[in-house]
Amino acid sequence: MSTKLKQIQEIAGAVKNPFLEKAMEQKKPVMGYFCNYVPEELLHAAGFVPYRMRAVGSTGTARGDTYFTAINCSFVRRCFDQVLSGEYDFLAGAIVLNGCDHSRRIYDNWRDAKKSGLPAPEHLFMLVAPHVLRESALERYEKELKKLMQGLEDAYGAKVSSKALKASMDIYQKRHELVCQLYALRSQKIPAITGAEMLSVLMAITAVPVEDANSLLEKLLAEIEGRKAASSDDIRLMLVGGCMEEPEHIALIEENPAVVVADSLCYGARLLRPPQKDEAKEPLAALTRRYLFHPSCPRMINDFDRRKEALFDAFNESGADAIIAEKLMFCDLWGGEIFLLRKEAKERGIPLLGLEREAYGGGEGQIRTRVQAFIEQVQNAKARKQQAANGKEAS
Amino acid sequence: MIAAGCDVGSLTAEAVILKDGRICASKIIGVRALAALSAQQVMEEALNEAKLCFKDIDLCFSTGYGRYSIDFAKKNISEISCHGLGAFTVNPEIRTVVDIGGQDCKVISIDDAGMVSDFAMNDKCAAGTGRCLEILAKALGVELDQLGRLSQKAKRGVSITNKCSIFMEMEVLYHSYAGKKIPDIAFGINQAVAKRVASLARGIKIREKAAITGGVSKNPGVVSELEKLLGIKFTPLTVDPQIVGALGAAVFAHNELLGAQGRQQLAAG
Numbered sequence: 251m252s253t254k255l256k257q258i259q260e261i262a263g264a265v266k267n268p269f270l271e272k273a274m275e276q277k278k279p280v281m282g283y284f285c286n287y288v289p290e291e292l293l294h295a296a297g298f299v300p301y302r303m304r305a306v307g308s309t310g311t312a313r314g315d316t317y318f319t320a321i322n323c324s325f326v327r328r329c330f331d332q333v334l335s336g337e338y339d340f341l342a343g344a345i346v347l348n349g350c351d352h353s354r355r356i357y358d359n360w361r362d363a364k365k366s367g368l369p370a371p372e373h374l375f376m377l378v379a380p381h382v383l384r385e386s387a388l389e390r391y392e393k394e395l396k397k398l399m400q401g402l403e404d405a406y407g408a409k410v411s412s413k414a415l416k417a418s419m420d421i422y423q424k425r426h427e428l429v430c431q432l433y434a435l436r437s438q439k440i441p442a443i444t445g446a447e448m449l450s451v452l453m454a455i456t457a458v459p460v461e462d463a464n465s466l467l468e469k470l471l472a473e474i475e476g477r478k479a480a481s482s483d484d485i486r487l488m489l490v491g492g493c494m495e496e497p498e499h500i501a502l503i504e505e506n507p508a509v510v511v512a513d514s515l516c517y518g519a520r521l522l523r524p525p526q527k528d529e530a531k532e533p534l535a536a537l538t539r540r541y542l543f544h545p546s547c548p549r550m551i552n553d554f555d556r557r558k559e560a561l562f563d564a565f566n567e568s569g570a571d572a573i574i575a576e577k578l579m580f581c582d583l584w585g586g587e588i589f590l591l592r593k594e595a596k597e598r599g600i601p602l603l604g605l606e607r608e609a610y611g612g613g614e615g616q617i618r619t620r621v622q623a624f625i626e627q628v629q630n631a632k633a634r635k636q637q638a639a640n641g642k643e644a645s
Numbered sequence: 646m647i648a649a650g651c652d653v654g655s656l657t658a659e660a661v662i663l664k665d666g667r668i669c670a671s672k673i674i675g676v677r678a679l680a681a682l683s684a685q686q687v688m689e690e691a692l693n694e695a696k697l698c699f700k701d702i703d704l705c706f707s708t709g710y711g712r713y714s715i716d717f718a719k720k721n722i723s724e725i726s727c728h729g730l731g732a733f734t735v736n737p738e739i740r741t742v743v744d745i746g747g748q749d750c751k752v753i754s755i756d757d758a759g760m761v762s763d764f765a766m767n768d769k770c771a772a773g774t775g776r777c778l779e780i781l782a783k784a785l786g787v788e789l790d791q792l793g794r795l796s797q798k799a800k801r802g803v804s805i806t807n808k809c810s811i812f813m814e815m816e817v818l819y820h821s822y823a824g825k826k827i828p829d830i831a832f833g834i835n836q837a838v839a840k841r842v843a844s845l846a847r848g849i850k851i852r853e854k855a856a857i858t859g860g861v862s863k864n865p866g867v868v869s870e871l872e873k874l875l876g877i878k879f880t881p882l883t884v885d886p887q888i889v890g891a892l893g894a895a896v897f898a899h900n901e902l903l904g905a906q907g908r909q910q911l912a913a914g
Contacts, residue, residue, distance in 0.1 A: 606768055615710055616749065616768060623725035623764055630760035 252477070254470040255447055262453035262497065265307055265337050269458035273299045278459070279342030279406065282371070284356065285349035286520050287379040289541050292395065292534075294460060295418040296408035298342065302456035302517075304495050305329040307337070308610050317359040318352075323578045324609040325493045326352045330359060336369040343373040343405065345398065348381075349549055350583055373405040383546060383553045392538040415533040421460050426522055428467035429455070433519070435474060437511045437568035442477040445489060445510020446500040452517045453495055480509035485628050488512040488565045490591065491576035492547060492584045496610060502618060503574065506625040512568035514561050520545050548583040558594055565600065572601040572628045574621070579608055601628050646902055649691070649702045650894025651684050651718060652727065653711030656747035656775055657860060658683035659891040660691035662702070663899050670695035671888045680711025688717065704902050706894040710748070719898075725753055725764050727893030732856045733759030734896050735882045735889070740852040743871070743879075744890070745842060745861035747775040752846040765848040770809060773841025775860050777810040778867070781834045784817040785827060795831035796866030802832030813837055835866030842867075843874035854880040858889040 261267040281298035290300040305328035314331030346357035357376045364370035378394050380387035402408045435442040455463035485508040494515050513519055523544040529536040545560055546553045577584035588604045595602035603624040652659045662670045672691040676683045707718035708727040728744040742753040750773050754763040771777050782789045803820045807813045820830045857879045861867055
């Protein structure tokens with residue numbers, strides 16, 4: 251295995267990592283955040299190391315269940331369990347987003363836990379992002395971002411200048427371009443990186459300072475060029491869903507003659523925020539547009555058509571054969587999305603397997619059976635198509 | 646040419662041995678503590694019946710929940726594909742297979758080569774499986790294999806409305822305490838399980854002919870209720886419906902031995 255990949259997997263497999271610890275030694279404050287609508291550039295410009303919150307290493311939900319109910323999603327319960335066990339005591343602060351009704355409750359619960367003397371950073375922030383995607387929502391989102399900036403300034407004296415924001419946007423733009431290069435290596439005829447490895451990469455780069463992330467990505471790209479991580483006969487899959495942070499889950503899928511070549515995941519293509527055509531020159535306005543109009547998830551209630559087109563474009567560009575769409579139990583947003591996607595995929599003749607699972611555990615046997623049967627089904631369909639094509643050629 | 650298939654599920658394990666494409670032996674046993682032990686035992690019994698030994702097997706494939714733990718199998722295949730091909734092998738007119746096993750149920754659509762074209766499988770609960778029937782039979786105080794026969798004697802079958810196995814169990818106890826007759830409650834149990842399977846089947850286009858496999862297919866109460874709910878008549882299979890998964894695995898192994906070009910129609914029996 252590539253040495254860089256091994257290092258990346260180690261970073262992805264733990265809450266803390268040597269890069270983060272080094273940054274903290276240099277007195278750089280770490281700001282935890284939830285969801286893709288919290289602009290990392292803004293936190294970086296304010297002098298923080300943005301750290302995407304995760305439930306990695308979770309061993310249960312006992313503490314989390316004292317604040318959340320059994321019908322809250324397992325990611326939220328597990329992540330909050332980690333919070334209460336003190337795993338995140340290195341954070342200078344944390345920003346919760348109204349990503350969904352499950353995750354937004356982390357803010358209320360964390361504040362309450364703090365009052366009770368349970369582990370919590372000095373400052374907690376709530377960022378409210380619009381649930382619709384339209385020009386009028388831009389203004390509201392920008393106002394919310396300004397409120398957050400003011401909050402950071404009041405709490406830490408961290409003032410963000412336009413110049414600093416522009417510089418941070420440039421660094422993150424570089425990360426964006428490097429990740430795009432990785433996606434290109436992943437979707438080539440014989441992928442240079444598996445889906446499980448890719449998830450580790452994306453988890454790692456959101457847990458280290460962006461400068462280190464860019465360096466890791468550059469070295470990784472150099473190392474894996476020409477690598478063959480799958481077979482040309484493997485069924486090419488696109489993985490669709492929300493929160494997924496277990497590379498071992500994707501590895502379970504890839505135990506079959508299959509490889510994930512494209513995705514639409516939170517730790518995936520939704521981390522890509524390309525510059526928008528009609529971006530303003532002023533950095534905050536440009537950033538607001540970039541984040542609001544980046545590939546959305548079902549929390550954006552009026553964007554299904556655009557999202558669907560982007561998804562099927564990515565599917566076609568990657569040469570994928572089939573889609574596996576996953577949701578966590580009790581996630582209504584993704585439940586509705588998969589229902590709609592199933593219909594769209596059927597109309598396009600694309601095989602789609604819907605899976606429901608719990609974060610970090612459970613139901614492995616059933617998932618294995620479903621995935622294996624699905625891969626066999628796609629293999630059969632592909633073989634028959636090939637036979638028909640051969641027959642046509644012969645005649 | 647000897648091909649074998651071994652299906653280790655949650656409650657039973659099955660082995661089928663094909664000699665030149667024909668079934669020469671099959672065995673069903675209750676599972677042991679480890680899947681590997683169940684596989685070893687059931688295959689040994691099948692080999693004894695066929696007067697063969699392990700080294701005579703040219704190729705063996707495994708299926709079922711224990712499929713990964715079977716050392717003597719060269720490859721594992723999902724039980725969905727195996728039940729599809731197994732049923733198709735017995736009757737090539739079969740296009741839909743309903744498999745109700747110990748802990749899951751599947752509705753499988755197959756093409757004209759016996760290959761899976763679509764499927765649905767229970768994922769949220771065990772209501773609609775053999776395990777659910779086992780729990781409810783216990784609550785009723787009867788043996789699992791009596792449920793089907795008892796329900797055929799029902800005069801005023803009760804209605805079990807809960808969808809969860811645990812609540813169904815409470816409902817069975819309620820009817821029992823209320824003095825309802827055992828056959829009437831048995832009818833309600835079978836109907837409730839059939840409803841769960843029918844609800845799953847609605848996600849798949851049911852094409853006839855359809856067959857029912859797995860241990861629960863031996864319960865005539867569930868089968869007749871399911872036929873009513875789906876508006877179809879299941880085509881009886883000429884082999885024990887419980888061995889169909891192992892048969893499918895054996896046919897996959899047989900086909901691999903023959904090579905893709907040399908596939909031949911297999912005769913069951």
